[in-house]
Amino acid sequence: MYNSSSDRIVSALRERIAAASAGAQLPSTRQLVAEFEASPVTVQKALRTLIGQGVIESRPGVGTFVRAIRTARPNDYGWQTAALGSPQHRIPDSSSALRTTPNDVIALHSGYPDKELLPERLVRAAFTRAARSEAVVSRPPTAGLPELQSWFASELGTITPAGVTSPVASDVVVLPGSQSGLSTLFRTLVGAGRPLLIESPSYWGAMLAAAQVGVQLIPIPSGPRGPNPDDLDRAFAQTGARAFYAQPNFTNPTGGQWSAELGDTVLGIVREHGAFLIEDDWAHDFGITANSVPLAAREDSGHVVYLRSLTKSVSPSVRVAGLVARGPARDRILADTGAQAMYVSAALQAVALDVVTQPAWHTHLRSVRQQLKSRRDMLVTALREYAPSTHLEAVPHGGLNLWLRLPDETNLHQLTRDCEAQGVIIAAGDDWFPAEPAGRYLRLNYSGPNPGAFANAGRIIGEALDAQQPSQRPVVNQPTASAPS
Amino acid sequence: MYNSSSDRIVSALRERIAAASAGAQLPSTRQLVAEFEASPVTVQKALRTLIGQGVIESRPGVGTFVRAIRTARPNDYGWQTAALGSPQHRIPDSSSALRTTPNDVIALHSGYPDKELLPERLVRAAFTRAARSEAVVSRPPTAGLPELQSWFASELGTITPAGVTSPVASDVVVLPGSQSGLSTLFRTLVGAGRPLLIESPSYWGAMLAAAQVGVQLIPIPSGPRGPNPDDLDRAFAQTGARAFYAQPNFTNPTGGQWSAELGDTVLGIVREHGAFLIEDDWAHDFGITANSVPLAAREDSGHVVYLRSLTKSVSPSVRVAGLVARGPARDRILADTGAQAMYVSAALQAVALDVVTQPAWHTHLRSVRQQLKSRRDMLVTALREYAPSTHLEAVPHGGLNLWLRLPDETNLHQLTRDCEAQGVIIAAGDDWFPAEPAGRYLRLNYSGPNPGAFANAGRIIGEALDAQQPSQRPVVNQPTASAPS
Numbered sequence: 007m008y009n010s011s012s013d014r015i016v017s018a019l020r021e022r023i024a025a026a027s028a029g030a031q032l033p034s035t036r037q038l039v040a041e042f043e044a045s046p047v048t049v050q051k052a053l054r055t056l057i058g059q060g061v062i063e064s065r066p067g068v069g070t071f072v073r074a075i076r077t078a079r080p081n082d083y084g085w086q087t088a089a090l091g092s093p094q095h096r097i098p099d100s101s102s103a104l105r106t107t108p109n110d111v112i113a114l115h116s117g118y119p120d121k122e123l124l125p126e127r128l129v130r131a132a133f134t135r136a137a138r139s140e141a142v143v144s145r146p147p148t149a150g151l152p153e154l155q156s157w158f159a160s161e162l163g164t165i166t167p168a169g170v171t172s173p174v175a176s177d178v179v180v181l182p183g184s185q186s187g188l189s190t191l192f193r194t195l196v197g198a199g200r201p202l203l204i205e206s207p208s209y210w211g212a213m214l215a216a217a218q219v220g221v222q223l224i225p226i227p228s229g230p231r232g233p234n235p236d237d238l239d240r241a242f243a244q245t246g247a248r249a250f251y252a253q254p255n256f257t258n259p260t261g262g263q264w265s266a267e268l269g270d271t272v273l274g275i276v277r278e279h280g281a282f283l284i285e286d287d288w289a290h291d292f293g294i295t296a297n298s299v300p301l302a303a304r305e306d307s308g309h310v311v312y313l314r315s316l317t318k319s320v321s322p323s324v325r326v327a328g329l330v331a332r333g334p335a336r337d338r339i340l341a342d343t344g345a346q347a348m349y350v351s352a353a354l355q356a357v358a359l360d361v362v363t364q365p366a367w368h369t370h371l372r373s374v375r376q377q378l379k380s381r382r383d384m385l386v387t388a389l390r391e392y393a394p395s396t397h398l399e400a401v402p403h404g405g406l407n408l409w410l411r412l413p414d415e416t417n418l419h420q421l422t423r424d425c426e427a428q429g430v431i432i433a434a435g436d437d438w439f440p441a442e443p444a445g446r447y448l449r450l451n452y453s454g455p456n457p458g459a460f461a462n463a464g465r466i467i468g469e470a471l472d473a474q475q476p477s478q479r480p481v482v483n484q485p486t487a488s489a490p491s
Numbered sequence: 492m493y494n495s496s497s498d499r500i501v502s503a504l505r506e507r508i509a510a511a512s513a514g515a516q517l518p519s520t521r522q523l524v525a526e527f528e529a530s531p532v533t534v535q536k537a538l539r540t541l542i543g544q545g546v547i548e549s550r551p552g553v554g555t556f557v558r559a560i561r562t563a564r565p566n567d568y569g570w571q572t573a574a575l576g577s578p579q580h581r582i583p584d585s586s587s588a589l590r591t592t593p594n595d596v597i598a599l600h601s602g603y604p605d606k607e608l609l610p611e612r613l614v615r616a617a618f619t620r621a622a623r624s625e626a627v628v629s630r631p632p633t634a635g636l637p638e639l640q641s642w643f644a645s646e647l648g649t650i651t652p653a654g655v656t657s658p659v660a661s662d663v664v665v666l667p668g669s670q671s672g673l674s675t676l677f678r679t680l681v682g683a684g685r686p687l688l689i690e691s692p693s694y695w696g697a698m699l700a701a702a703q704v705g706v707q708l709i710p711i712p713s714g715p716r717g718p719n720p721d722d723l724d725r726a727f728a729q730t731g732a733r734a735f736y737a738q739p740n741f742t743n744p745t746g747g748q749w750s751a752e753l754g755d756t757v758l759g760i761v762r763e764h765g766a767f768l769i770e771d772d773w774a775h776d777f778g779i780t781a782n783s784v785p786l787a788a789r790e791d792s793g794h795v796v797y798l799r800s801l802t803k804s805v806s807p808s809v810r811v812a813g814l815v816a817r818g819p820a821r822d823r824i825l826a827d828t829g830a831q832a833m834y835v836s837a838a839l840q841a842v843a844l845d846v847v848t849q850p851a852w853h854t855h856l857r858s859v860r861q862q863l864k865s866r867r868d869m870l871v872t873a874l875r876e877y878a879p880s881t882h883l884e885a886v887p888h889g890g891l892n893l894w895l896r897l898p899d900e901t902n903l904h905q906l907t908r909d910c911e912a913q914g915v916i917i918a919a920g921d922d923w924f925p926a927e928p929a930g931r932y933l934r935l936n937y938s939g940p941n942p943g944a945f946a947n948a949g950r951i952i953g954e955a956l957d958a959q960q961p962s963q964r965p966v967v968n969q970p971t972a973s974a975p976s
Contacts, residue, residue, distance in 0.1 A: 055755045058760075058762070081818070089733045090679075097826040097830050129627055129628060130622050133618060137615050137619040138615065142618050143606050143808060144807060169545070170545065182810070182832060183832060189830065195574075211833070215830055235536070248574040249574075270541075271539050273542075281574060306566060307567065322628070322630035322837070324838075325832075325835070325836045332568065334571050335568075344699070345674065345703035346674050351810045352807070352808045354836060354838070354839070
């Protein structure tokens with residue numbers, strides 16, 4: 007393998023190449039075999055080394071040539087097209103909800119709450135404490151810090167009714183954010199090519215994870231009051247699906263919350279079909295005029311797999327989520343998260359636990375509730391006043407979003423562009439539909455910066471909508487039918 | 492959907508159930524239809540709600556029964572077996588290298604360096620500074636903090652030879668640890684069911700990620716001097732593989748380092764086959780008597796995708812890795828990491844950047860080099876003295892591990908158990924083989940706690956091996972052939 011005769015050929019050819027001009031052809035392998043009195047294998051090895059060093063290049067069927075070396079040449083990555091082929095699953099572009107924007111605009115598109123809604127003081131104090139703790143230099147178990155597992159379990163335990171067994175710490179898997187939890191759940195409970203029932207509209211991040219895994223999405227029409235149980239029952243029966251992804255509390259984007267009766271009915275259907283309910287309790291900490299009541303607290307036979315993230319309520323920098331699952335499903339989930347990420351930073355877990363176990367955490371949550379209420383109401387008022395052609399099916403009892411129906415003839419692309427030109431960033435509702443949109447919608451997030459400008463944003467949206475309605479457009483400079491004089 | 496007549500049936504039946512004994516049968520749907528003067532759909536809805544509430548259960552073909560409620564009953568998760576089915580890809584148990592152990596043992600099994608080899612003071616200071624920065628309450632771009640991207644690119648840039656274009660910041664994707672990078676790379680560059688060439692033995696975490704993704708591993712025999720290029724060339728030709736996962740510097744587990752010539756030859760083969768080299772530079776910061784020289788620095792046409800983690804050299808709590816890729820491959824990788832994790836905690840990225848840009852970082856790395864040298868030599872000396880039946884093919888020039896060949900007749904399971912009984916935790920080499928092990932090996936990590944005990948560990952391993960050789964066992968209490976008197 008370390009062939010000195012190959013080395014000899016390499017160095018002889020390098021000298022010759024250094025003196026040659028770019029593009030000059032090298033002698034054939036046969037000529038080189040004769041010249042160096044070496045075997046064809048040895049010559050081939052030497053040429054391969056020179057190709058590897060980037061000094062020559064081989065054009066199959068033509069010959070070997072001195073490579074032109076330019077330090078700033080444009081690279082040709084065309085070969086990658088063949089190597090990569092078509093993707094097994096096509097991942098859509100990230101949603102506009104992830105866009106970062108300059109500070110001077112009114113941003114209603116984002117999925118992340120503004121800094122003023124974060125427990126910033128608690129987070130900073132927790133990082134400072136963590137800096138002095140063992141957490142910053144240690145490695146936690148794959149399933150998570152036991153104390154944080156306990157906390158996630160106890161949060162469900164406190165609302166578990168009598169007669170139902172509460173989850174325990176070992177039912178919890180700590181994850182680096184709920185997005186990776188969605189990927190893991192779709193991989194382990196569904197699998198590539200298999201059907202997953204999903205509310206429509208639903209969270210675009212879930213659809214992104216579904217695309218990554220390659221599961222087949224089966225949309226179940228849903229709205230502020232949740233899905234129709236008969237649709238769900240039929241979809242399970244027709245597709246053989248074994249899982250339903252849903253957000254029973256403060257659904258993103260509609261803001262809906264299922265009634266207790268609907269929750270029980272859905273649990274009944276899920277049980278009947280021997281299936282999983284993947285419950286995404288993303289807005290657990292964002293109740294406004296109601297509390298999130300997870301179905302996971304009412305079910306102890308392993309049919310509900312529960313996901314709760316702290317990223318939005320603690321800090322976007324604290325990428326920590328808890329997943330609660332029971333039975334063999336939990337084992338399979340843990341094996342997947344282990345293979346995907348090994349474990350979650352102990353420092354981030356310690357910070358998360360520190361923040362949510364401070365007495366000030368509950369004070370903070372009460373203050374967030376008040377702020378969200380006032381932000382929501384300001385935006386609702388502005389839309390009612392300035393955008394009367396829009397329709398809000400329901401004012402949400404929690405969460406961060408309004409789901410605004412627009413007139414059917416609205417040109418959404420034009421609308422978002424017009425609003426942006428006026429400094430208001432909005433997200434077209436299309437991203438939240440797993441299939442064709444059922445109508446023209448905007449998802450307006452009222453947790454962004456600068457709520458004082460919400461009234462102005464409502465006015466700008468209303469004006470941009472009005473500008474699309476020809477009948478209401480003021481008639482200006484109408485040309486006369488007669489020829490100019 | 493919110494059917495008051497269904498509500499009425501639910502509450503009437505609940506009263507009746509409360510008075511009934513567990514297991515009592517309910518009237519048939521037909522009888523209930525008659526009794527409540529409701530439609531079968533309404534009755535079915537009411538029963539479903541009661542099933543959801545857990546007060547009754549349906550036995551298909553038999554009837555509906557009052558459910559026994561016990562607060563501490565063992566749950567029956569048997570239904571999950573049907574719902575989950577066989578896994579699409581079976582993920583092996585985590586390696587013994589992830590085990591955590593009590594402090595009073597000599598742990599040679601772990602993959603993680605002891606705290607005394609970490610830049611603990613720098614890490615704590617960086618966390619303290621981060622606690623006061625915007626990083627702890629902000630969300631970074633999906634590809635990473637631009638300054639950290641630049642740092643990863645410049646690390647390769649400083650060793651890029653003239654004539655080769657250096658990578659730039661936008662070629663870098665920051666990841667939550669290299670494990671998630673391996674998953675992403677195997678998903679995007681290979682894909683489920685497709686072949687991936689891999690050195691044998693190789694890193695078990697890569698095999699874990701491969702199992703998660705479901706790629707087909709094609710082992711290429713390798714050792715302290717790297718793979719045989721002819722084997723590699725043949726495997727590419729025979730399997731049509733488009734990617735080769737390798738660790739050219741300080742291979743885990745063998746400690747091998749490829750010669751510059753072998754690197755060039757491998758690059759030549761990879762180019763010839765229009766393929767990717769997935770270069771895992773896991774031990775970049777752990778050179779001892781040599782430096783890691785990544786092939787990625789010598790290749791600018793997108794054939795090398797490079798992975799470098801800071802988890803082992805900065806802190807296990809700083810789950811941050813950099814991935815360098817060029818061309819369309821980079822776009823596909825970024826889409827996958829976005830769908831998997833959205834982004835990496837800005838706080839962890841800020842901490843990582845802070846640590847590696849301190850002048851004290853280089854002082855620290857020099858001190859680690861000295862310590863690793865002395866630890867490595869102590870363990871090598873002890874093994875040579877106390878375990879002469881073992882064979883070390885090469886003393887590694889970097890990395891954290893010795894790869895120790897044992898006599899072929901060794902019972903590995905017995906050996907690890909015997910050593911553990913004496914307080915020495917060792918990892919059987921089998922975990923590092925993608926197929927059947929090519930021999931009996933131990934991977935001994937010399938970066939664990941308590942290097943003062945390495946001599947003792949060598950003695951214990953030697954004694955446990957001796958105990959397995961019948962010829963050397965002292966003959967005690969040999970029974971006589973004659974019957975006892």
